[in-house]
Amino acid sequence: MKPTFTTLQIAFLFLFISFKSFSQTYAENGMVVSDHVIASQVGVDILKKGGNAIDAAVATAFALEVTHPEAGNIGGGGFIVFMKSDGNVTTFDFREKAPLAASPTMFLDENGKIKDNSNHQGLLAVGVPGTVAGLYQAHQKYGKLPWADLVKPAVELAKKGFTMSWGLYNAAVRMTDRDPSEDIMQNYFKGKDGKIVKPGETWKQPALAKTLKEIQKHGRNGFYKGWVAQEIEDYMKANGGIITKADLEKYEAVEREPVKGTFNGYEIYSMPPPSSGGVALIEMMNLMEQANIAKVEFNSTAYxxxxxxxxxxxxxxxxxxxxxxxxxxxxxxxRLLSKEFAKKRFETLDMTKASISDPAQFGHPYGGDNTTHFSVVDKDGNAISMTYTLENSYGVKMGSDKLGFIFNNEMGDFNPVPGETTATGQIGSNPNLVAPEKRMLSSMTPTIVAKDGKPYLVIGSPGGRTIINTVFQTVLNVLAYDMRVDRAIEAMKIHHQWLPDRILYERNLLSPDTREALEKMGHTLTPTTNLGVLMGITYDASKKLYTGAADSSSEDGGARGY
Structure with missing residues (x-):
């Protein structure tokens, strides 16, 4: 006889599977949560030595270049949101730039079509890297410990090696057996015997150690000038790229004012353009405030x-x-960040049926992918939310064996065909067309939520365009549904990006009944394995306690504190 379940039992079942496994780490003095526990520990060690959150962020970022090469990088770029202990907030924009030789039609053939996926594959897809410049600028203005001390742990990790994990090994097997044109990947994970380093064995990266040593000695100039810059130019010329020493020398990171919003008494600080994440996050939180979202049952059809x-x-x-x-x-x-704009948008939202995404009209009818994120707090209450990226997992999967790092393929974030916006998700609007020295639009959403002028939630995620929505839902879970940070991170996520007109949802975490009800409202739903790899920290002022959580989707990730 088949088992039967009561409605209450079914409800409890879906409440259970709406969350993945979760756990939290506690600390009183400082914490780092990243995609690799070794990098998190590197950051905490810097805090213990008297470094501040900026110092720990620099050390963690360089360590992730060694331990998390699919996204940790010196060959890419990203953003920092920094809340100082006095409550003031600033940001650093070290997004990659288009090379001087770039043009709006650089990826098109004679028929105006994208040629050979060249905006994602091959060296034309590489933007001028910004990570080293951004970290150096942030350190020069706000760091405490010497630069060389912060880069040293990464140099040692690359030179002496660290233990290969199963997660990294599985990626190594996938990446090594690829198109030979992706040159660096053929030997990237191999030891002196020519075989992929196995789990439990030590993986060393001598070429990367040499590059990092140059950065350790000479700071920004160790990457953008000297023999490293010369090798980048030589490699580009030999393999069809257009980045030159002039591109590298001209690159500068930029300190910018954050975008700011509020939600039910909390202050939300995030990254301004060229990141789209902060603007979209605040716009959506304003809409949720209009909807009084806390009165809507979590994970219900209405939600x-x-x-x-x-x-x-x-x-x-x-x-x-x-x-x-x-x-x-x-x-x-x-206007986009205002409560008035959200009110007008909310008035056009029908709670009984789905809207239509029209590529010809953008928002008027309504009135990438691998990245990594880490969060840092120190004993004085300084907080860092940093997201940086190579775009796809392992970026363009090309790089010089003499340098030991992988280049990004961020040029794919520009709108590739001027004027052409399609229902499949290709955008052709003017603000994000390719131009020399222009920064491509990003979805990275490093965010700090404050309460009474102090960091309350430090959060961010990888995931291409899904980043915005996974961060949005996690912030919503904490602020509207009072979830603790690990549960907020692991809770079921969805993603809608206007075009294509569909809801992505995490397989097995959305009730079949809810899915059916949404389809009847006109939504198209598509399952996916996972959305986001969030790294978060919350602060309990009454207990003076930091709580950190790393997404269980990160095989090597973890929180470390003291």
Missing amino acids: VHLVAEAMRRAFADRAEHLGDPDFNPDMPLD
Whole structure:
């Protein structure tokens, strides 16, 4: 006889599977949560030596270049949101730039079509890296410990090696057996015997150690000038790339004002353009405030519909308006971030049926992919939310064996075909077209939520365009549904990005009944394995206690504190 279940039993079953495994780490003095426990420990060791959150972030970022090469990088770029202990917030933009020889039609053939996926594959897809410049600028302005001391742990990790994990080994097997044109991947994970280093064995990276040593000695100039810059130029010329020493010498990171919003008394600080994440996050949180989301049952049909419709509107506005602020000085940020704008958007939201995503009209009817994130707090209350990326997992999967690091393929984040926006998700609007020295639009959403002028939640995630929505839902879970940080990270996530017009949902974490109800409302739903790899920290002022959690989707990730 088949077993039967009561409605209550079914409800408890879906409550259980709506969360993955979860756990938290506690600390009183400081904490680092990253995609690799070794890198997290490197950051905490810097805090113990008297370093501040900026110092720990620099050390952690360089350590992730060694231990998490699919996204930790010196060949890519990213963003830092920094809340100082006095409550003031600033950001550092070290997003990659288009080379001087770039043009709006550089990826197109004679028929105006994208040629050989060249905006994602091959060295034309590489943007001028920004990570070293960004970390150096942040350290020079706000760091305490000597630069050389912060890069040293990464040099030692690369030179002496660390134990190969099963997660990294599995990636090594996949990456090594690939197209020979992806040159560096053929030998990247191999030892002196020519075989892939196995789990439990020590993986050393001597070429990377040499490059990092140059950066340790000479700071920014160790990457953007000297023999490293010369080798980058030589490698590009020999393999079809267009980045030159002139591109490298001209690159500068930029300190920018954060975007700021509020939600039920909390202050939300995030990254401004060229990241689209902060603007979209605040726009969606404003919509949730209009909806009084806390009164809507978590994971119900109404909840998923409401969240998806907020995402749809924010991504339509993202596509129409956002790009590099140095090339788009008239972006309507104040309007997009305002409560009044959210009110008008909310008035057009029908709680009984799905809206339509029209590629010809952007948001008017409503009135990448691998990255890594880490969060840091120190004993004085300074907080760092940092997200940086190579775009796809292992970026363009090319790089010089003499340098030992992998280049990004961030040029794929530009709109590749001017004027052509399609229902499949290709965007062609002007703000994000390719131009020399322009920074491509990003979805990275490093975020700090404050309460009474102090960090309350430090959060961020990888995931290409899904980053915005996984961070949004995690912030919503903590602020509206009072979830502790590990549960907020592990809770079921969805993703809607306007085009294509569909809801991605995590397989086995959404009730079949809810899925059916949403389809009847006009939504198209598509399952996926996982959305986001979030790294978060919360602070309990009454207990003076930091709580950190790393997404269980990160095989080697972890929180470390003291």
